[in-house]
Amino acid sequence: MSVRGRRETRKAFTAVAVMTSGLLLVACGNDNPAGSAPSATQPTGTPSGAPTVVPSGAPTATPSATPPGTPTVQPTNGPSGTPTVKPTPSSTPTSTPTKPGRPVTLTPEMQLRGSDVAKGDPGRDWAAISGRPQTPICGVVSTHGPGNRATATKNFSNGLDASGGQWLTSYDNEAAATTAYNKIIAAIRVCTAGKPAPTHARKRTEDRAIKGGDATRIIRWYDYPLPSDPGSEDGGFPYAVTRAGSVISVIAFGEMGKGITPTNFARIATTAATRLTN
Numbered sequence: 001m002s003v004r005g006r007r008e009t010r011k012a013f014t015a016v017a018v019m020t021s022g023l024l025l026v027a028c029g030n031d032n033p034a035g036s037a038p039s040a041t042q043p044t045g046t047p048s049g050a051p052t053v054v055p056s057g058a059p060t061a062t063p064s065a066t067p068p069g070t071p072t073v074q075p076t077n078g079p080s081g082t083p084t085v086k087p088t089p090s091s092t093p094t095s096t097p098t099k100p101g102r103p104v105t106l107t108p109e110m111q112l113r114g115s116d117v118a119k120g121d122p123g124r125d126w127a128a129i130s131g132r133p134q135t136p137i138c139g140v141v142s143t144h145g146p147g148n149r150a151t152a153t154k155n156f157s158n159g160l161d162a163s164g165g166q167w168l169t170s171y172d173n174e175a176a177a178t179t180a181y182n183k184i185i186a187a188i189r190v191c192t193a194g195k196p197a198p199t200h201a202r203k204r205t206e207d208r209a210i211k212g213g214d215a216t217r218i219i220r221w222y223d224y225p226l227p228s229d230p231g232s233e234d235g236g237f238p239y240a241v242t243r244a245g246s247v248i249s250v251i252a253f254g255e256m257g258k259g260i261t262p263t264n265f266a267r268i269a270t271t272a273a274t275r276l277t278n
Helices: 003-029 114-120 174-190 262-277
Strands: 127-129 150-157 162-170 200-210 215-225 235-244 247-256
Touching: 114 127, 114 262, 174 215, 174 235, 174 247, 200 262, 215 262, 235 262, 247 262
Parallel strands: none
Antiparallel strands: 127 150, 150 162, 162 247, 200 215, 215 235, 235 247
């Protein structure tokens, strides 16, 4: 190559180098958008008292190791780092329903004897007789309550002008027997099953509690002739109702005249209650 050709080549390389340097300066130093004025030269240090600006999106604290959405449980009295969780007690029923039990078996030993009646009301020839007793003056509802599981009866008579009977009934439990006892007492007090003859009137002459079993009550009805029929006979109809546990005893007499005396009838009722509890 001639000397002139080498000079031309050197000039071309020099021009290319100058153009390349200019492009690099523009690429590295031009941070402003095209067409905007260049920014002023920024100082290299931060002036004293100037606020520190944290760029938006930069983290402000050390990230937590707990994943987002995980609840933090603070321990109460447990070891360090071990959360103590107190269980919530389930509701406890305040009462237990009464379950039906096994009814008490009625035995002959629990029944009133003919000798008991004769001893309680002496001199009147009382005795136990066969057969079922007659329905008393206040009807069947006065002999047993609802829900009875077993029944036993005893029949008494003096062979002349007086008769009576005992009705034993057992129930599932004492609560059922108490309900039945109250219903029997209520039925005897109103005594709507039978009415006196047109020539008679009826009144209740006794309604009292005596000792015996868990509860014993004596109620007596008395039928008497009206003045329009002075020759008619009167009649006495005493009841004794006893509850002992889940068993109920009903004693009912009916006789001409004023009937068995209150003292003697109470004695018989006490003996009947004793047989239920022994």
